Amino acid sequence: MTQADRARATSNDVAVLAGVSRATVSQVLNGHADRFAPQTAQKVTRAARQLGYQPSAAGRALRRGSSDFVLALIPNTTFGGNLQDWFERLTATLAAQGFTLVLGVTTASVDVLDRLVSQMQPAAVLAFTPFSAAERAVLARNGVVAVDPPSAARAGQDALIGRLQAETLISRGHRRLAFAHLADSRQDPFGAAREDGVRQAALEAGLPDIEVVGLAIHIDEALGALDRLRPPGIAIACYNDDVAISLMNAAQLRGWDVPGDVAVIGMDRTPVSQVTVPRLTTLEYDLSDAAATGAASVLRALGLEGEAPTPSASALRLVEGASV
Amino acid sequence: MTQADRARATSNDVAVLAGVSRATVSQVLNGHADRFAPQTAQKVTRAARQLGYQPSAAGRALRRGSSDFVLALIPNTTFGGNLQDWFERLTATLAAQGFTLVLGVTTASVDVLDRLVSQMQPAAVLAFTPFSAAERAVLARNGVVAVDPPSAARAGQDALIGRLQAETLISRGHRRLAFAHLADSRQDPFGAAREDGVRQAALEAGLPDIEVVGLAIHIDEALGALDRLRPPGIAIACYNDDVAISLMNAAQLRGWDVPGDVAVIGMDRTPVSQVTVPRLTTLEYDLSDAAATGAASVLRALGLEGEAPTPSASALRLVEGASV
């Protein structure tokens, strides 16, 4: 009732209310309740709840040398709408373990990251794309745990994406397959694994090896890439929907029919991909799966519980359009 | 050279190197340098620079009750334009005043914000969209400065956007103008001001009042909205590029020529907007302007220097396509 009425309650307030010393409060609330009599621990937890006690982040950070913040570096790509979903789930999972998620942006200069990390002293830094050497140095210098994107699981997931794209194309009768990368490799961290997934599926189906192109989101590059693939009769698995839309429009400019002459499948199911003519066939990725993976990685890196989740195709859903 | 070689330097390290007491260091570095002999102050600042001294955020926060973090709440909308650029500039401006920018995401539940704010005790919270009552309550309870979006400047900027869209359409000879909102008002916080901008420009040009539609990014809604505008001979200023692309594709499905029968102008210059057929005419917004506005608002709210910047059209650039 009077919870959180006034200023923040300190561990001393809890101690007074529970009739024990502050040291007891600290130990009970930090996982050492077994050192005390059960009724003492209960008194403490009850008092803490009654006061709505939340330990001061500043005090904790000062004493322990690192905060309870987990810094997630979001890539430069535009925010998909489902980022919010991802963020909410990761926040909830980490909050259950006492961590608080905050966001940073990966910038060209590491100075920003340096300042951010040295100020916040986060418990861990999580990224989607592999850390650069400079970034890794900054993190090491500040003694911060760097949580790499779970490359194994991630690669497995990406291979699944490529495989599913290829199988969709093959099931529609296409026999000459290609993979289209996003040219800027900085924005295409998952392309290699997806390309491999497409290749594997093609080989297993007894098709010839796939062809590979790369393009930036620019109509001239899309035209060039399409010409190199020698339509008609080409089926292209694309790194993302933007690449797919670029190629689709290039095909229209060249007078090729989609999907008759050029088949295209994307990835991400961006809103725009569902208003194109023809509507884009693409894959939707349930980010809650990625959130679980990310949270597990963080917890494991911090030495807490957390099993390595296996990549599951259940997070991938085929969005049927008319481009294959 | 040996700067930042090992662990963080403390104010004590600076004091030892400068040959003074720690309190002297604190006062000199906290704006009370005039209380000391010039050469003493110089010794301190020199030693601090040599060691790369940065005061511990935890220590400061513990002592002062609030941290030097500024929390920016990014809206749920797809963040058109270059978030990275905006983030970098705002970070730089705030860093010059000793503040560090971190990002949070606005979620439906305020619990996330509550936890974030109570943990971080930020110096200020900055948002793009007006705070809800619940959010404001959370901030007030935690004694945190809430920096409202500079609605006046923001509205002025949005009015400029609408005006520029309208003027572009008018200059191409279009006489029946419309504005297309994004249906989900939660994702369309700036639509009203932009619609007004279009309307004003139309009235000043002696044209009839504009028509207004709203649509989600879905082809059926786009078709419905287009039909309500009774082509041919309609020129549509759109809330963003996604809306514009949707309407362009709807026009193609209905057999209307773009821009002959239906003219469309977007906003944001998303990558995809430049590979459409025809290429979309749109506006590009230099986010550094918004960053300057945001930074000034924060500094003013914190009682520091900062003049209110006026909205300038210089931040807006017309990207010539072939859709008008």
Next chain:
DNA sequence: GGCGACGGTTGACACGTGGTAATGCGCGTG
């Protein structure tokens, strides 16, 4: 009955900072 053992609890310290009361010093004046 004395002594060691042991579980339960607590005082004391350190983390790094910012501010305030007090100290030392030098210099001018009576």
Next chain:
DNA sequence: CACGCGCATTACCACGTGTCAACCGTCGCC
């Protein structure tokens, strides 16, 4: 020459937390 006065510098405290060594009471054992 002594005294006081102003100023540069210093000692100390508080912020809230986590942890360790030390303490205390009780029990078992010889």
